[in-house]
Amino acid sequence: MALALHLLPTPRTLELTGGDVALPAALSVSGVDAEIIAVTLGARARPADAAKADVICSLASDGGDGDEGYRLRIGGTPLVTITARTPTGLRWALTTLAQILVEHPERVPALRIDDAPAFPxxxxxxxxxxxxxxxxxxxxxxxxxxxxxxxxxxxxxxxxxxxxxxxxxxxxxxxxxxxxxxxxxxxxxxxxxxxxxxxxxxxxxxxxxxxxxxxxxxxxxxxxxxxxxxxxxxxxxxxxxxxxxxxxxxxxxxxxxxxxxxxxxxxxxxxxxxxxxxxxxxxxxxxxxxxxxxxxxxxxxxxxxxxxxxxxxxxxxxxxxxxxxxxxxxxxxxxxxxxxxxxxxxxxxxxxxxxxxxxxxxxxxxxxxxxxxxxxxxxxxxxxxxxxxxxxxxxxxxxxxxxxxxxxxxxxxxxxxxxxxxxxxxxxxxxxxDHALGLHVFGVPAMGAWMIALGSIESDVGVNFLGDMNASIFDAADRPDAVAKAQAADAKLAALDAALPACDALIERELRHAVAMARLSCARSQVRGTMPLDIDKRRAIGTSLAELLREHRQLWLKRSRYGGLEQSSDHYKRALNCW
Structure with missing residues (x-):
């Protein structure tokens, strides 16, 4: 069975030439600066002379299309051949090779790639x-x-x-x-x-x-x-x-x-x-x-x-x-x-x-x-x-x-x-x-389709999670079908929450928080669309928002500085204070 290949971004042309190639655990690379090898291939590669290299890089006037284009060949002797007009083209070719190794760390498909960017x-x-x-x-x-x-x-x-x-x-x-x-x-x-x-x-x-x-x-x-x-x-x-x-x-x-x-x-x-x-x-x-x-x-x-x-x-x-x-x-x-x-x-x-x-x-x-x-x-x-x-x-x-x-x-x-x-x-x-998106952003191929599905719920159902979250609980939902739409959106969110692929622990926390906050928005919309307002349901929503605000603050500090956190939190506090 031919090995599949998913790259981000998609190359201009990619031809699988048949079969696959075993690559050594540590690739030897010639024709490019050691710093570029380090930042593209990391510990998987080291500099070497051309006579001993698994990957031979060279500059040529016909080595690729434009200043950033490149040609990458896998298969034959040497194992990998890269040509480009400039060192920048060689950098992007090695970047592509690094992505190939992410998906296929031991055996890679024999192939030819001719690639160049749409925009400089x-x-x-x-x-x-x-x-x-x-x-x-x-x-x-x-x-x-x-x-x-x-x-x-x-x-x-x-x-x-x-x-x-x-x-x-x-x-x-x-x-x-x-x-x-x-x-x-x-x-x-x-x-x-x-x-x-x-x-x-x-x-x-x-x-x-x-x-x-x-x-x-x-x-x-x-x-x-x-x-x-x-x-x-x-x-x-x-x-x-x-x-x-x-x-x-x-x-x-x-x-x-x-x-x-x-x-x-x-x-x-x-x-x-x-x-x-x-x-x-x-x-x-x-x-x-x-x-x-x-x-x-x-x-x-x-x-x-x-x-x-x-x-x-x-x-x-x-x-x-x-x-x-x-x-x-x-x-x-x-x-x-x-x-x-x-x-x-x-x-x-x-x-x-x-x-x-x-x-x-x-x-x-x-x-x-x-x-x-x-x-x-x-x-x-x-x-x-x-x-x-x-x-x-x-x-x-x-x-x-x-x-x-x-x-x-x-x-x-x-x-x-x-x-x-x-x-x-x-x-x-x-x-x-989407497969390439999940693989090369999160290291989990299934995450790509999951992220796109999460981001499609508002348009698929016709809701606005943040708008409903920001609206006063005392303002009746302005759409006659608001409750039904909120219920439909909540069902999609619940299904996605249950189907979240295994991923990095912090990424998982952040995404489950996003889903939980969106589901709370659905709950608020349903309460606003049902008259008279139920005091116990309002109180429960306020309590849930207070807990999610605490988590918002915790997650913020995992990746961001304190400055700005209070201003961001104030958006939720305004909703909280009119529970």
Missing amino acids: IRGAMLDISRDRVPTMASLHELVAKMASWKLNHLQLYTEHTFAYAGHEAVWHASSPMTPDEMRELDRICATRGITLTANQNCLGHVERWLKIPGYEHLGELDRVNLLFGAWFHDPNTLIANDPAGLALVKDLLDQLLPTCSGGYVNIGCDEPFDLGHGKSKAAIEKDGFHHVYTRHVSTVASYVRAHGKRPMYWSDAEHAKPEIAALLPADIVPLVWGYDGGTEFAKRGRLFRDRGLEVWVCPGTNNWWSLTSRSQTRRANLARAAREGAEIGAKGFLNTEWGDAGHRQQWPLTLTGIADGAHSCWSGDRPFD
Whole structure:
């Protein structure tokens, strides 16, 4: 029987040539630096001369497609032959070989692989500001996994969680990344073939700055603002083009940029909700939003350029307009973002590409605002980004893991979402392989299908676990079929809980917690949909939530720093306090 093979990401072409090959317990490898051998194959391999090597690596002008492509052959003499145009291609070939050995540690299938990525820059962005800042151990683990999936770019989304000198009042309770930690992470990334890129929002999403005495005068507004007629929001936007605000931005960038060796800098500037509603109103009425906004973006971009780096910014859908594109600096990179299967990456990106700007597509993991993830939405979003990004010649593909609503998604969901993105930005819109997902994320093949099933319940049944958890217990469920849907979702959750494959102990705790919290959401929805409200059932739900909140706090500290935990817990406390 031919040996099956499951790789993440899926290679461009893979041909099983017949039979299998026994490999020694310790492979000898020639033609590549010892450091690359160590970080890809680990203890399974050692450097050797070509005459004695089991694995011979060599550079050749026809060794692969592009700078990162490679050709890998298993079978014959030598046992393994690898060619590539560059050392980077050799690195990714050895990374593929390492995955083959995970699935088949003793006998491997004879094969030919010709492989190359769909995008030259393949990244993940992790939100460390709302509200979870991972420990350094967690970041090291993430970087190692990213490299094993052939990602080569990392950003840490930052609003206030970098230890900026002179601004301790803003970040002191947030357990921020220190400059030394960022430099260490940069070094770890470099050894794994990953570039760490600085990320600091420089216009909107600065509410954590503006609420601190001494900074409030920098805000467009000095009071909460009603957004979209739906909810009140703290002031979140700097006064565009204000000298004092720009001086703050320059100070932050001057401190952060030297700690990250990446040649790009993400200056954010997305969702400036308050812009034009306060101190910039007169300027916008006189010059137009596009002039005021792009003037601010251009000034911040000049600060980045002074460090010899290239600016990039989040291109909001409503700002993808010719009048904005025409005023942007020629070297800025619009990050075309959107997080569902309907996002028009090509239409929006083409607007900037046709003006000669480098464009990236930025889909998302769809884990935020969720307890269980949104698997189908994520995969539709990733596939469309890959397909349309290739169509418009996007250079980069940045998969975003946000932390809205208290970053309550558990770490296994984060890893799954980033791994799905790694597949899409290397393999394009080819089908996802759940077996490979489970094997190369968790070491358990069956975990892939389980994770996707967990993340499909909301869409399959038509429920929103976190929305129902956040709703007041005293608000009647607004859907006539809410009780039936909650019961159907709970049955699916119970079945998945019973079928969770054996896995790492902490992963199991995190996933059972996610399931338990989602089931509690179902219970709350059923109580809200049944009138009159039953006091004993309400009390039982409150007691269960208190216990799950305790576990949320315990699990948080296993992988993340204390800073942000209270803000995350407050989301559950609001539900608890209206039991």
